[in-house]
Amino acid sequence: MRAAVRAVASAASGMTFTPRGAGNPPAVRQDQVKPDQRRSAGVFAGADRAGSGPVLFEAVLLDRDGTLVEDVPYNGDPEKVRPVAGARAALDRLRAAGLRLGVVSNQSGLARGYFSVRQMRAVHARIEELLGPFDTWRVCPHDDAAGCGCRKPAPGLVHAAAADLGTVASRCVLVGDIGRDVGAALAAGAAGVLVPTPVTRAEEVAAAPWVAADLPGAVAEILRRQAAIVPVSAPWPQPSARPVRRGRRGGTVLVVRSDSAGDVLVTGPAIRAVAHSADRVVLLCGPRGQAAAELLPGVDEVVAHPLPWIDPDPGPVDADGMRALTARLAAVGADEALVFTSFHQSPLPLALLLRMAGVPRIAAISDDYPGSLLDVRHRVPPGVPEPERALSLAAAAGHGLAPGDQPTLRLAAGVGPPPVRLGASGYVVLHPGSAASSRAIPADVAVGIARALGEAGHRVVVTGGPDERDLTAEVAAAAGGVDLGGRTGLADLAGVVARAGAVVVGNTGPAHLAAAYGVPVVSLFAPTVPFGQWGPYRVPTVRLGDAAAPCRDTRAATCPVPGHPCLAGIDPEEVVEALRSLGVPAATATVAPAPTEYAAPTATVHGTTTAGAVAVPVTGGSGR
Numbered sequence: 001m002r003a004a005v006r007a008v009a010s011a012a013s014g015m016t017f018t019p020r021g022a023g024n025p026p027a028v029r030q031d032q033v034k035p036d037q038r039r040s041a042g043v044f045a046g047a048d049r050a051g052s053g054p055v056l057f058e059a060v061l062l063d064r065d066g067t068l069v070e071d072v073p074y075n076g077d078p079e080k081v082r083p084v085a086g087a088r089a090a091l092d093r094l095r096a097a098g099l100r101l102g103v104v105s106n107q108s109g110l111a112r113g114y115f116s117v118r119q120m121r122a123v124h125a126r127i128e129e130l131l132g133p134f135d136t137w138r139v140c141p142h143d144d145a146a147g148c149g150c151r152k153p154a155p156g157l158v159h160a161a162a163a164d165l166g167t168v169a170s171r172c173v174l175v176g177d178i179g180r181d182v183g184a185a186l187a188a189g190a191a192g193v194l195v196p197t198p199v200t201r202a203e204e205v206a207a208a209p210w211v212a213a214d215l216p217g218a219v220a221e222i223l224r225r226q227a228a229i230v231p232v233s234a235p236w237p238q239p240s241a242r243p244v245r246r247g248r249r250g251g252t253v254l255v256v257r258s259d260s261a262g263d264v265l266v267t268g269p270a271i272r273a274v275a276h277s278a279d280r281v282v283l284l285c286g287p288r289g290q291a292a293a294e295l296l297p298g299v300d301e302v303v304a305h306p307l308p309w310i311d312p313d314p315g316p317v318d319a320d321g322m323r324a325l326t327a328r329l330a331a332v333g334a335d336e337a338l339v340f341t342s343f344h345q346s347p348l349p350l351a352l353l354l355r356m357a358g359v360p361r362i363a364a365i366s367d368d369y370p371g372s373l374l375d376v377r378h379r380v381p382p383g384v385p386e387p388e389r390a391l392s393l394a395a396a397a398g399h400g401l402a403p404g405d406q407p408t409l410r411l412a413a414g415v416g417p418p419p420v421r422l423g424a425s426g427y428v429v430l431h432p433g434s435a436a437s438s439r440a441i442p443a444d445v446a447v448g449i450a451r452a453l454g455e456a457g458h459r460v461v462v463t464g465g466p467d468e469r470d471l472t473a474e475v476a477a478a479a480g481g482v483d484l485g486g487r488t489g490l491a492d493l494a495g496v497v498a499r500a501g502a503v504v505v506g507n508t509g510p511a512h513l514a515a516a517y518g519v520p521v522v523s524l525f526a527p528t529v530p531f532g533q534w535g536p537y538r539v540p541t542v543r544l545g546d547a548a549a550p551c552r553d554t555r556a557a558t559c560p561v562p563g564h565p566c567l568a569g570i571d572p573e574e575v576v577e578a579l580r581s582l583g584v585p586a587a588t589a590t591v592a593p594a595p596t597e598y599a600a601p602t603a604t605v606h607g608t609t610t611a612g613a614v615a616v617p618v619t620g621g622s623g624r
């Protein structure tokens, strides 16, 4: 069905592209050469940047009206085309950097008969005359009534344009002027930048993960973020007091990420970058992050110790404890240390202990003056996603991802199978709780969502921690689903998530597990921290909830506003609709094939029967 819709969209665009598929030639323009040939040195030309490994973005997709050109409603007249200020120069910067460009545009004026395909072609020709060539044009000719898969905020146009450009949505960034543009980007798993105009609604600005003042500003930040993950070739400008044991490449690197499982998971790409150039990687984490640390690829050893200047509920600073930690850190014998932190945390207390432990080279992000505590003091502007923020620190210390290792979340291979019979893959995981209650889905909302999912034909698996069992039992009962509350360790939970069709969750660990498996997320995101930094990373996502609620940017662990309004107003039907938009089918009639790699699932877990589970064997893989 979607392929047919795309074909319509392509034909209506009137341009030279055809959807990929049997019998179709690759959908590229005559002037487009192979991606690798177009990979200009521009982005990587800085004297301090080395190599040309994995990149964040291979293509930039742009909305048309209000983004590239001034919005003239239902314009069929090429004479009325007016580029926005600075558009030509900004687009030429992207072209020079080797990024491919596409236009993705809703043109419901076609469905409404306000202009013809011929007129639209003339407008597009005029746009290319003024702004230079685009590598693909994708247009949705429908209006909302059609219920198509291409009209933004549906992700169809983004997927189609990415395919035209020989890439995938997660390696694209979309620039647009309204919430529909950002919604389409996120639903496809792409990055989305909002460039507001006077018609952009305040709530759309509040909900966007990334906001730029104008098109040139968006382009500058795209290129900056692109460059920031490329490793510098000489990261240690000041000779250290002690020689490095085995040279800069190799040796033992201590990486640090304290706090919760989610914090550790989002540091995964940076740790993989370190592991690519180190002989041995030792990860210091907090007790709450240890289970996540053990799931990360590239980690050779985990040291768990609370850091009282990081923990949200810290114990006292104990002198003996600090001496013991310093001795433990000295025993690691690290040649260098990278201290990863979130934007509101300081690396400097630990840097002092690392100095006392004799670590010769230390890198961290610090706005505070570090004196001689840091050898690499890295700075990152606000708003950068946590995984990229950490990856940019690794790059500043000379560590880049291995060729072919994309900057996405990933877990070690071989995470265990689901602990119970959950039926075929494709169920919906609903995780109502959170360690921070300000980020949890209100119980009555979760129950309503469960009921709506069940009525829509979704198989629901409810997950939660040991202290959330009452909640998960109530929620699971409303859906006629499976209750796994308190019955999964993090590795088991990862296995459950890996085989899900989607995860419905607040801003908490399972959202990052889903991202690690490419499982779409319906994110009921309390705005206590920025969505752009903590939202599910590079995975198809629909964000729900009031992004402008009074708890915004408070970092509160307990909701400071009576009634938890940021999430309390979510209509369960919004979740059902989000799953539809993400292409997650209700899987009532699915019958799994015979089990393959995960045969003989257990019937009970921790003595609890699994009544209510669909009695179909678990199959391997999630099909993504």
Ligand SMILES: [Zn+2]
Residues within 6 Å of the ligand: 005, 009, 140, 141, 142, 148, 149, 150, 151
């Ligand atoms: Zn459409």
